[in-house]
Amino acid sequence: KDRDGKDMITCRWVRLACERFVDDLKNGKKRGLEFDIDAANKIIDFYQFCRHFKGEWEGNSIELEPWQKFIDSNLFGWKYTDTGYRRFKVAYITVARKNGKTTMIAPVGLYLLYADDEPGAEVYCLDPSTRILKYDLTWQALNDIQIGDKLIGIDEHPETKKKYRKLRISRVLNKRTVTRESFKILFADGRSVICSADHPWLCRSFRDYGWKKTREIRPGYKLNSFGHPWEKDNSRDAGYLAGFFDGEGYLHSPDKPRAAHRIGFAQNPGAVMNDVVKMLNDKGFVFTAPRPMNKNSNCQVSDLTGLSNCLRFLGQMRPTRLLQEHHRLWVGKALNRTTGHIEVVSVEPLGMRTLIDIETETKTFFAEGFTSHNSAAVDRDQAREIFDAAKTMVEIDEYLSVAIKTFARNMHVEKTRSKFEPLSADEKKQHGKNIHAALCDEVHVWPKHTLWWVLRTGMGSRRQPMQIAITTAGTDQASICYQIHDLARKVLTGFKGGKFVDDSFFGIIYTLDRKSDWPALKTKAEYNQEGIGIQEDDWEDESVWLKPNPNLGVSVYLKDMRDEARTAKQMPASLNSFLNLRMNIWVQQVNRWIDINLWDQNHTSEVYIMEQ
Structure with missing residues (x-):
């Protein structure tokens, strides 16, 4: 029911979650379970200390909707009778965007930090005009980059200390607009980039070489550069060169691991060779002087050399045949052997600006010709969506602000030595943590399975840990999110008759009723043809929109x-x-x-x- 006591339309998954709750009230005692109504009310009452900090409800205490109360009551109300510890250790909550996920989950983090009686609890961007190098060898403004676009990236880290980072095909997984403290980096060659203070770049400082954030970069440091961004050349000479290389050009031994990055061409001495040499010189391409192919041939050969030089040629001249196999020239090849380093002249603060944050499969891409790391959507900034909301709620409440100390990336309660921090997506850095609760936001864009399990195993020594995944549906059915989604479906359909029982796992799915989930349903075409059965939900039918959007009319x-x-x-x-x-x-x-x-x-x- 809604807050007015009226019946709400729900999907079958939500009804199963409700039926599971009722079934546990009837039969849970047989499995050593009990529902503590006081514990359920305690978490719901805690929200009165947490206030909205933006929008039309700014300054008002958060009032949970019935569907949110149902979830919190399940998570905190169910306990084991013999120990009194919470039943659910893992929760999977999936709901459409704009349904108040952050507003709901941030206070849960504060409750687990401050009011859960757990000693030592641990709860864990570029300017839109910046040009990004795409897989098709064009540079596109970040504002126009779309989720799913293929880019050129590199290994985040070398395979070993003695090896180089290698170039890889990468794909955009996530994109969002943010407001961040911004800086302008000016380089010795006249280029500049505008980025957030925390944006990482591949950089050579006075002492070491690696990823450094903008706020750590100083004049004199050198950033790894792939060369200046280029645009397609539509001139008469460019068309001539494209046709010439399509006929006489070739990639040099692209399948050999240690092959040099070269594009060769062959031609007899004469007017054509002279014209080609002149055009290449005029356009600033680096190539070797023409030389005889062999002792017995009058034909001469020459090579464009260097990866950035070769890719600029392909990207600007765009010879159709060579472009079709350009990936053979660079995929898996070492970066550091082919790129230069451009010195930083100054780093100037610009104040708060609207920037764009993207996440890629490799966590890397090329921005304005410089080697850039993810803006960290699934890295620390994604975690900060929840952390920053919780931190602001603490700072604007007179009671919480006394009990909880806040810093830029840490909140803690001194009395219990408990802390609440955003964590990065680098699972290697999360080993050894003694985690009481992990709030996992937008798990559908997590690139690796390992982080989920590192966090999960980090809870082994806790009495009643909780790992909560709250997310919108994704596109990658090989992801950890889809695996958890599938587990939720098994738990919700298997509790009846004891077919599949996992008392430690809570799952609830807000979506449409689809034939892909419920094979007995009819598609629209089948229903129109047969005229019998039950039709799956039609996305164009407004009456079913409440199923994936329980906050329809509130925040949606x-x-x-x-x-x-x-x-x-x-x-x-x-x-x-x-x-x-x-x-x-x-x-x-x-x-x-x-x-x-x-x-x-x-x-x-x-x-x-x-x-x-």
């Missing part, structure tokens, strides 16, 4: 959803984003080529053969 606005749905209907490329983010449905990719319903409507049994 119907008008906004109608606008987005209208766009999704007219633009098939945006439909999967709407299904994924607004309907909380797992999809295979963020963008789709054509709407499948439109495809079906244009089905024909006639076959047309086009003669060549």
Whole structure:
């Protein structure tokens, strides 16, 4: 029911979570379980100390919606009768975006830090115009980069201390707009970048070489540079060179691991060779002087050398044949042997600015020609979404601000030696932690499985630890998030009759009822054709939007959803984003080529053969 006592429409997964709760009230004692109503009320009452700090409710205490109270009551109310410790150690909560995930979960972190009676508890960007190097050898403004785009990246760390970082194909996993303290880095070659204080760059300081954040960089340090960004050359000479290299050019031994980065070409001495040499010189490309192919041949050969030089040539001139296999020239090849280092002239503060934060598969990419690390969406900044919200709630409350000390990246309670910190996504740095609670935000973009298990095993010595994953649906069905999602489905469908019982795991899924989850349902086409059975939810039906959006009318606005749905209907490329983010449905990719319903409507049994 909603806060007015009226029945709420819910999906089958939510109903199963409710049925599990009722079943445990009836039969839980047989398994040593009890529901402590006072413990459930304690966490709900704690929210009165936590206030909204932005938007229309700024300054008001957080008032949980019924669906949020149900979740918190489950997590903190169920206990083992013999020990009195909490039952649930792992929770999986998945709901569409804008449904108050951070507002709900940040106070849970504060409660676990301050009010849970656990000694020593531990609870754990670039300017939009910045040009990013894409896999197709074009540079695109960060503002126009989309989730799913392929980029060129490098290994975050060398395989061993004696080896180099290698170039890799990378893909954009996440993107968001943030407001951060910003700086402008000015370089000796006239280039500049605007970035956040915490943005990491591959840098050579006076003492060492590695990733350094903007606020750590000083004049005189040198950043790893891939060369100046380029644009496609549409000149007459560029077209001539593209055609020439498509006919006479070749990649030098691209499959050999230690092969030099070279693009060769061959031509007899004469006017054509002279024109090509002149055009290459005029455009600033580095190449060897033409030399005889062998003793018995009049043909001459020459090579463009250096990776950045070769990729600039391919990216600017764009010879079609060579572009089709350009990846063979650089994938898996060492970075440090092919790039220079440009000295920093100054680092100037710019104050607060709107920046864009992206996350990639390799955690790296090239920005304005410099080697850049993730802005850390799934790294520490993603964790800071919850941490910063919780920290602000402490600072604006007269009671919590006395009990909990706050710092930039740490909150702690001195009396119990407990702390609340955002953690990075580097699982190697999280070993050895003695974790009481882990709040895992947007797990669908976590690139590795290992971090989840490192956090999980770090709770082994705690009496009643809790690991909470709160997330929107994703696209990668090989991810740790989808594995946890699948476990939640097994728990929710298996508790009846004892088919699959995991008393330590809580799961709840807010989404549409789909045939992919419930095979007995009919698709829209099947239902229209057969006229019997129960049809799966239609995303265009506003009456079912409440299922993935339990905060519809509270923090989710119907008008906004109608606008987005209208766009999704007219633009098939945006439909999967709407299904994924607004309907909380797992999809295979963020963008789709054509709407499948439109495809079906244009089905024909006639076959047309086009003669060549």
